[in-house]
Amino acid sequence: MNLKLIKTAIVCSFALTACSSEEAVFSFMGGEIGSDLDSKGVYGSATANNVAVQSASAEEILINLTLKFANEVPARINFEFNKADLDAESRAALDKQAAWIIAHPKIKFRVYGHTDKVGSNAYNQRLGQRRANAAVNYLISKGVDRKMVQAVASYGETRPVVLTEEPNRENRRTVTEVSGFFRKDGGELDGKYAVRIYNEYTRTTTDAPSSEGAGG
Secondary structure (H helix, E strand, O other), rough: HHHHHHHHHHHHHHHHHHHHHHHHHHHHOOOOOOOOHHOOOOOOOHHHHHHHHHOOOOOHHHHHHHHHHHHHHOOOOEEEOOOOOHHHHHHHHHHHHHHHHHHHOOOEEEEEOOOOOOOOOHHHHHHHHHHHHHHHHHHHHHHOOOHHHEEOOOEEEOOOOOOOOOOOHHOOOEEEEEEEEOOOOOOOOHHHHHOOOHHHHHOOOOOOOOOOOOOO
């Protein structure tokens, strides 16, 4: 046989063996890195996935952090009828909120006040505001920086937990939520910055009542 043909056959044999060995190794290791993201068999799917993660909207990140906050501490406290006073249970919940907020200094929060459906809309709007103010003032008294808890918006009676016209303790509440992030440069929050902050935290992790009338 021609010596040149013999050499060519040997080289081809080694090449086929190497390819088979490489495939075996990939099979043993579970495939090439990123192959699990390449679900459609399209080149670049893994890169597209990374871009999607880095492009997450600020809104999505805020929702995720609000859920993380609510999973780790009580985000809601409740009130007696026509009251904005904090009872022992509410103060205990706010103590946990304060500790979480202090431990996450790059995050800003809002406290929203709510009432039940008893009373006028205008009165309940003010009552919801008083409840939110009571919660915020308590958080500040526990060492939370005033800049970290925004002056509060009140929904009054417009967002009930329980759909009823009757007095209802579940509806008489405040809810603490993540509202944004602090940036040293004062710039706008973008998705990439939000993802970085979110990843950091996933690794760590009384006014007198008015004399106008009664509300819920």
